[in-house]
Amino acid sequence: MKAMITGNNGAVAPYVNRELKSRSMDVTVWKRELVGIDNEEEVYRFIEETNPDIFFHIATGPIEWLEYIAKATKKLGIKLVFTSTVSVFSEDKTGPYTPESIPDAENSYGVYKIQCEKLLKEFYPEAYILRLGWQIGSETGSNNMFDFLCRGQQDNGCIEASSQWYPSCSFLEDTAAAIVDIALNYESNTYLLNSNRKYSFYDIVLYLKRLHQQDWKVVETNALVRDDRMYDDRIIMKPFDFS
Missing domain, CATH: 3.40.50.720 (NAD(P)-binding Rossmann-like Domain)
Known part of the structure; x- marks a missing residue:
């Protein structure tokens, strides 16, 4: 094919x-x-x-x-x-x-x-x-969340992450x-x-920090209060599990 x-x-x-x-x-x-x-x-x-x-x-x-x-x-x-x-x-x-x-x-x-x-x-x-x-990738240099977080830490000395925002x-x-x-x-x-069924942006950032062993300073905020999760039960997609 x-x-x-x-x-x-x-x-x-x-x-x-x-x-x-x-x-x-x-x-x-x-x-x-x-x-x-x-x-x-x-x-x-x-x-x-x-x-x-x-x-x-x-x-x-x-x-x-x-x-x-x-x-x-x-x-x-x-x-x-x-x-x-x-x-x-x-x-x-x-x-x-x-x-x-x-x-x-x-x-x-x-x-x-x-x-x-x-x-x-x-x-x-x-x-x-x-x-x-x-x-979400694992490298910098492209348009993905990991790159965004690395640049945020580098530019601002910390990463502000809302615990009230649930992204897709x-x-x-x-x-x-x-x-x-x-x-x-x-x-x-x-x-x-979408793989995110239950985690806030703050939860996701903390998980990525542990996963990639990054020395990020993560600051919890409630600056963004929104649910952007997409649900489609017609398809099978591996959900996040950070336990």
Whole structure:
């Protein structure tokens, strides 16, 4: 089986890439320096020539690029998987969120992802939409929670963490496994991926401090009072267990 993936320089896609290869799948990485994203014919030709069974669109890019990908994969009969975000829900409201929750974000990133989801429903209704939470890696240098915490400690001398905020988040390895499992074994739909069932941000930071043996100064706050957890009982995803 063949897969194509975008965003391999980001946080999530490299883990999905490794997960696919661990399942003996042939993976083609979209390299923007070699294949343009602003020409519909070029996009179509590259996808047609590569002929993947599944296309994983994980990169952030112009919405027109997504439109070209959606049109091409739909026409060619290729399964399309798109990663969205919990940020489609408003920061001025609180969850928890379920598959029935209506996206209502006002911030630019959330609005962008809502537009992407709407575009897919127009051009490729059978596409998979996977809403992800904040990803947790084990290295600095990429957009993940561990990197954020390391930079916070370095810049501020401490990490302020709310015990009243319950974020949607997952370890990158678990997210990658879930993305591939859904693509291979589930019907097309919109799915919510989150491993955090019961822990506050403060709890998570303390756990990561122990896990990675970091000399962080963690300060408990209640500055953010919100529940951003997503729940989707249709899928199986490994939950956090810090006991």
